[in-house]
Amino acid sequence: TVDPAAASGTVRLAVIPGDGIGPEVTTEALKVLEAAAPSGVTFDQTRYDLGAERYLATGEVLPDSVLGEIREHDAILLGAVGGKPNDPNLPPGILERGLLLKLRFELDHYVNLRPSRLFPGATSPLAPHVLDAGEIDFVVVREGTEGPYTGNGGALRVGTPAEIATEVSVNTAYGVERVVRDAFARAQRRPRKKLTLVHKTNVLVNAGSLWWRLVQAVAPEFPEVSVDYIHVDAAMIFLATDPARFDVIVTDNLFGDIVTDLAAAITGGIGLAASGNVNPDRTAPSMFEPVHGSAPDIAGQQKADPTAAILSAGLLLDHLGHPEAAAAVERAAIADMADRSPGATRTTTEIGDAIAARVAG
Amino acid sequence: TVDPAAASGTVRLAVIPGDGIGPEVTTEALKVLEAAAPSGVTFDQTRYDLGAERYLATGEVLPDSVLGEIREHDAILLGAVGGKPNDPNLPPGILERGLLLKLRFELDHYVNLRPSRLFPGATSPLAPHVLDAGEIDFVVVREGTEGPYTGNGGALRVGTPAEIATEVSVNTAYGVERVVRDAFARAQRRPRKKLTLVHKTNVLVNAGSLWWRLVQAVAPEFPEVSVDYIHVDAAMIFLATDPARFDVIVTDNLFGDIVTDLAAAITGGIGLAASGNVNPDRTAPSMFEPVHGSAPDIAGQQKADPTAAILSAGLLLDHLGHPEAAAAVERAAIADMADRSPGATRTTTEIGDAIAARVAG
Ligand SMILES: CC(C)[C@H](C(=O)O)[C@@H](O)C(=O)O
Ligand SMILES: CC(C)[C@H](C(=O)O)[C@@H](O)C(=O)O
Numbered sequence: 176t177v178d179p180a181a182a183s184g185t186v187r188l189a190v191i192p193g194d195g196i197g198p199e200v201t202t203e204a205l206k207v208l209e210a211a212a213p214s215g216v217t218f219d220q221t222r223y224d225l226g227a228e229r230y231l232a233t234g235e236v237l238p239d240s241v242l243g244e245i246r247e248h249d250a251i252l253l254g255a256v257g258g259k260p261n262d263p264n265l266p267p268g269i270l271e272r273g274l275l276l277k278l279r280f281e282l283d284h285y286v287n288l289r290p291s292r293l294f295p296g297a298t299s300p301l302a303p304h305v306l307d308a309g310e311i312d313f314v315v316v317r318e319g320t321e322g323p324y325t326g327n328g329g330a331l332r333v334g335t336p337a338e339i340a341t342e343v344s345v346n347t348a349y350g351v352e353r354v355v356r357d358a359f360a361r362a363q364r365r366p367r368k369k370l371t372l373v374h375k376t377n378v379l380v381n382a383g384s385l386w387w388r389l390v391q392a393v394a395p396e397f398p399e400v401s402v403d404y405i406h407v408d409a410a411m412i413f414l415a416t417d418p419a420r421f422d423v424i425v426t427d428n429l430f431g432d433i434v435t436d437l438a439a440a441i442t443g444g445i446g447l448a449a450s451g452n453v454n455p456d457r458t459a460p461s462m463f464e465p466v467h468g469s470a471p472d473i474a475g476q477q478k479a480d481p482t483a484a485i486l487s488a489g490l491l492l493d494h495l496g497h498p499e500a501a502a503a504v505e506r507a508a509i510a511d512m513a514d515r516s517p518g519a520t521r522t523t524t525e526i527g528d529a530i531a532a533r534v535a536g
Numbered sequence: 537t538v539d540p541a542a543a544s545g546t547v548r549l550a551v552i553p554g555d556g557i558g559p560e561v562t563t564e565a566l567k568v569l570e571a572a573a574p575s576g577v578t579f580d581q582t583r584y585d586l587g588a589e590r591y592l593a594t595g596e597v598l599p600d601s602v603l604g605e606i607r608e609h610d611a612i613l614l615g616a617v618g619g620k621p622n623d624p625n626l627p628p629g630i631l632e633r634g635l636l637l638k639l640r641f642e643l644d645h646y647v648n649l650r651p652s653r654l655f656p657g658a659t660s661p662l663a664p665h666v667l668d669a670g671e672i673d674f675v676v677v678r679e680g681t682e683g684p685y686t687g688n689g690g691a692l693r694v695g696t697p698a699e700i701a702t703e704v705s706v707n708t709a710y711g712v713e714r715v716v717r718d719a720f721a722r723a724q725r726r727p728r729k730k731l732t733l734v735h736k737t738n739v740l741v742n743a744g745s746l747w748w749r750l751v752q753a754v755a756p757e758f759p760e761v762s763v764d765y766i767h768v769d770a771a772m773i774f775l776a777t778d779p780a781r782f783d784v785i786v787t788d789n790l791f792g793d794i795v796t797d798l799a800a801a802i803t804g805g806i807g808l809a810a811s812g813n814v815n816p817d818r819t820a821p822s823m824f825e826p827v828h829g830s831a832p833d834i835a836g837q838q839k840a841d842p843t844a845a846i847l848s849a850g851l852l853l854d855h856l857g858h859p860e861a862a863a864a865v866e867r868a869a870i871a872d873m874a875d876r877s878p879g880a881t882r883t884t885t886e887i888g889d890a891i892a893a894r895v896a897g
Contacts, residue, residue, distance in 0.1 A: 267748075268741040276739070300666045300777045304659075323684075323705070323740060330742045334749075338709035340742035344684070348699035375790070378637070379684060380629040381691045381701035387628075388695075408797035415776065415801040416661045429736070433794060436769035440776040 186495060188218045189248040189460065194226040195469025196479035196523075197254025203481035203527025204252060204488040207507070210531040211492060211500045221248070225274055227258030227265055227469070236273035242281060250491050251278070251462035254484060255469040272326060279319050282459035284452035285350065286357050287317035287428075288490065289435040289466065291418075296512040297443030301415070309419025311442055314365075316358035316423060317431025319452055321350040322382075324428040346382040346427070351389045357455050358425035359397040369422035371403040373410045373430055386427070410434060414441060439466050446479075447512070449486035453494060463491040477522035482508055485530055507533035547856060549579045550609040550821065555587040556830025557840035557884075558615025564842035564888025565613060565849040568868070571892040572853060572861045582609070586635055588619030588626055588830070597634035603642060611852050612639070612823035615845060616830040633687060640680050643820035645813035646711065647718050648678035648789075649851065650796040650827065652779075657873040658804030662776070670780025672803055675726075677719035677784060678792025680813055682711040683743075685789040707743040707788070712750045718816050719786035720758040730783035732764040734771045734791055747788070771795060775802060800827050807840075808873070810847035814855060822855050824848040838883035843869055846891055868894035 190205065192198035208218065223241060230236050245251060256274055258265045279287070293299055293311040327343035362370040372390050376383030387404065394402055405413065407430045413420055414437050426434060439448035448466035465483030473479060489504030507530045521529070551566065553559035569579065584602060591597050606612060617635055619626045640648070654660055654672040688704035723731040733751050737744030748765065755763050766774065768791045774781055775798050787795060800809035809827035826844030834840060850865030868891045882890070 267737040267744065268739065271738040272741065298665075300663055302661055302663045305661045323703075327702075328705070328740075328742050330746065336709050336713075338746060340707045340746040341688075342684075342705040342707075342740045342743050344689070344703040344705070346701045346703075348697050352697075375793075376628040377632040378629065378790075378793075379689075379703045380633065381689050382703050383628060385691065385699060385701040408793050411772075411794055411798035412801040412806065415798060416805070429739075432736075432739075432769050433772055437772035437776060437798070440773040444777070445773065 184215065185217050185219045186250065187248040188220045189245045189251040190220050190222045191225050191251065191253040191256070192222065193254040193256040193469060194228055194258060195255055195471040195474040197226070197256065197469050199475070199477065199479050199523045200465060200481040200484035201252065201254035203523060203530075204254075204484040206527050206531045207485045207504055207534055208252070208488040208492070210534040211489075211504045213497055213500050216497070226256040227262075227270060230270060231258065231262075231264055236269060237277055242277070245278070246282065246459055248460045250460050250495060252488060252491060253462055253464035255465065255467060257469040257471070259471050276324060276326075278462055279452050282452075282462065283454045283456070284319045284462060285354050286451075286453040286455055287319035287431060288451040288453050289315040289317060289431075289438065290449065290490075291315065291435070291438035291442050293442045294447065294509050294512045296515050297447060299441055299443055301418070301441050305416060305418070308417060311418045313418070313421035313438070314361060314423055315431055315435050315438060316354060316361060316425045317435060318350065318354045318426070318428050320428075321345050321347065322428030344379070344382055344427070344429070346385050348385065348389065351386055352393065353455075355386075355389050355393050355425055356396070358423055359393055359400055362400045362423040363397050365422055367422040368400045369403065370400050371405060371421055371424050373405055373407050373424055373426040373434060375407050375430075376404070377406060382427070390425070407433070411437065414438060435466065445483065447482050447486070449483050449490055451487065451490040451494060461491075461494050463487040463494075477524060479523050481523050481527050482512065482530075485527065503534050504530075507531075545576065546578050546580045547611065548609040549581045550606045550612040551581050551583045552586050552612065552614040552617070553583065554615040554617040554830060555589055555619060556616055556832040556835040558587065558617065558830050560615075560836070560838065560840050560884045561826060561842040561845035562613060562615035564884060564891075565845035567888050567892045568846045568865055568895055569613070569849040569852070571895040572850070572865045574858055574861050577858070587617040588623075588631055591631060592619065592625055597630060598638050603638070606639070607643065607820055609821045611821050611856060613849060613852060614823055614825035616826065616828060618830040618832070620832050637685060637687075639823055640813050643813075643823065644815045644817070645680045645823060646715050647812075647814040647816055648680035648792060649812040649814050650676040650678060650792075650799065651810065651851075652676065652796070652799035652803050654803045655808065655870050655873045657876050658808060660802055660804060662779070662802050666777060666779070669778060672779045674779070674782035674799070675722060675784055676792055676796050676799060677715060677722060677786045678796060679711065679715045679787070679789050681789075682706050682708065683789030705740070705743055705788070705790070707746050709746065709750065712747055713754065714816075716747075716750050716754050716786055717757070719784055720754055720761055723761045723784040724758050726783055728783040729761045730764065731761050732766060732782055732785050734766055734768050734785055734787040734795060736768050736791075737765070738767060743788070751786070768794070772798065775799060796827065806844065808843050808847070810844050810851055812848065812851040812855060822852075824852040824855075838885060840884050842884050842888050843873065843891070846888065864895050865891075868892075
């Protein structure tokens with residue numbers, strides 16, 4: 176995979192447009208990516224047809240050979256995967272565990288990065304008295320390869336009154352320490368330099384103790400970073416009443432899933448929320464995707480907002496060692512959002528064109 | 537324990553004031569309880585000195601003999617337990633798992649009931665455009681005796697780089713079916729008759745499948761109740777942007793913990809949120825407590841709002857078979873909240889007195 180210091184030349188980019196609105200938003204993200212690429216950087220794209228449609232047509236989720244090919248790329252851009260809700264031919268978990276989580280686990284995306292900023296022009300569901308208390312600008316570093324997402328657990332006597340089903344959250348010092356260190360490093364690079372661990376140490380005492388001890392153990396390497404801890408339930412309250420208090424949040428895979436959807440909601444909705452599934456050691460390609468799903472109800476109608484996908488492409492540029500191009504994408508998207516007049520509707524393509532033009536201009 | 541149909545006479549009430557603001561708010565809750573009691577109903581109170589203070593002084597959390605005595609009561613009123621944050625003598629989990637959760641598990645409080653209403657006069661952190669979309673009035677039926685709260689799991693090689701810590705979520709058909717049936721029955725009694733299962737079936741496939749199948753299996757007993765499902769992450773978004781959509785939410789122990797704190801936040805804060813740890817089979821006393829903690833920073837200063845504790849006493853009356861007295865407590869608390877002038881501060885006692893006077897008057 177690409178060395179960030181030498182990231183000119185050709186970037187081998189795996190593109191997984193996916194289902195529903197995925198292909199539409201991916202088209203716009205690619206458009207902006209091309210517009211923002213530093214001179215000398217070109218993208219050699221390979222498209223992979225994966226998702227609900229392929230599964231329903233062929234029964235294939237992620238063939239090993241495809242995974243092997245994807246692995247040979249420098250980065251992955253993903254639109255969205257997922258079929259119609261409650262499709263009886265698509266049991267819950269098939270695509271999530273077989274494709275999305277499989278990629279995150281196999282490619283060791285241990286940092287699931289989700290920035291949360293309330294951009295000017297975006298509509299928050301929070302009241303003015305909350306918003307006036309301070310700027311919402313934090314990033315969630317969600318662990319991506321452990322926790323309750325490991326697929327451990329099982330079931331006995333299924334379908335009988337004596338059924339028992341378990342889910343096992345697996346947490347290792349190896350897995351926790353590396354994501355904690357990454358979160359500290361990100362906090363160190365931010366003006367406020369504050370790290371908040373979100374967990375539930377008072378109930379999940381084994382995992383909670385491990386997380387808390389490793390935060391304490393890594394902290395001396397980052398003496399400028401202040402450390403805070405809150406329970407996940409209390410985090411809900413603070414996100415709703417005082418989100419400006421957060422700078423960098425580090426948390427486990429499931430808490431991160433929950434926290435980041437609330438974070439997206441308060442900053443204007445998942446239509447704007449970008450994410451990176453990052454392998455900081457660069458032993459495999461990182462994957463960038465909007466937080467939103469495939470929204471099959473509006474697919475193919477040019478109604479989807481491609482901003483989240485475009486911002487995800489910005490995170491991709493940053494990861495590949497092009498922070499200026501990444502910043503240009505973000506600036507262009509922010510300027511576009513600030514200019515949106517409430518009530519006016521633009522097509523997916525129009526929004527993508529407008530942001531691409533700002534990047535180029 | 538008490539038979540609701542014959543609930544006159546003496547109610548044996550175990551009172552656990554606890555730590556911090558617990559004793560203050562409990563005093564007001566008892567005051568209102570006495571004022572609201574139907575004629576012929578008296579409370580025979582026994583106080584149990586349990587919580588951080590006792591633990592720090594004696595090393596005792598919940599002696600078996602005390603648990604045995606508490607079990608012989610008709611109901612339990614609890615203030616709040618918990619010591620100073622980060623007290624090195626009070627490791628996380630000691631009181632939570634040894635006292636609060638021990639009571640919930642030993643007394644089979646499988647329905648953790650948390651009503652969420654935005655009362656007139658309460659300040660929501662949500663914006664007017666969200667609040668104007670509809671009334672927030674839902675109840676969360678949180679499972680109380682299973683899930684990731686069972687204390688299953690453990691750790692190996694603690695303190696070494698090879699440490700592994702697990703937490704096991706345990707879900708049984710027995711445990712899920714009974715709480716699901718209780719939630720359906722509650723939905724059936726409400727005007728909108730709508731039940732929403734909140735889970736994460738696309739990742740926690742074993743537990744999620746069990747929950748979903750049991751919701752489907754019980755549904756035919758309640759043909760008037762409509763059934764909905766959303767993932768816990770999407771629930772965050774709906775709670776922040778469209779909370780009026782919810783009527784009865786049924787969910788597991790950990791998701792319930794998270795959902796109810798957000799629910800409390802959007803309806804004016806945990807200072808107003810009541811809860812009941814209910815054993816619907818009445819094989820042991822149910823326990824009523826505010827959702828808030830012991831807030832040691834403001835303890836003993838008459839700054840705590842006793843409304844949540846008072847509303848919890850109302851839930852206790854309802855459970856004991858006195859729905860009219862319960863409604864009178866709720867009406868009095870609502871009237872008190874509606875009359876609060878922003879900025880005016882009253883002492884804990886003043887608020888309790890005012891609500892008790894309204895109940896009596
Ligand atoms: C689709 C699902 C498996 C996924 C997750 O739970 O991680 C999604 O909610 C997300 O946040 O990326
Ligand atoms: C104190 C803690 C153990 C408890 C819980 O997690 O259930 C609390 O947060 C609650 O919601 O009652």
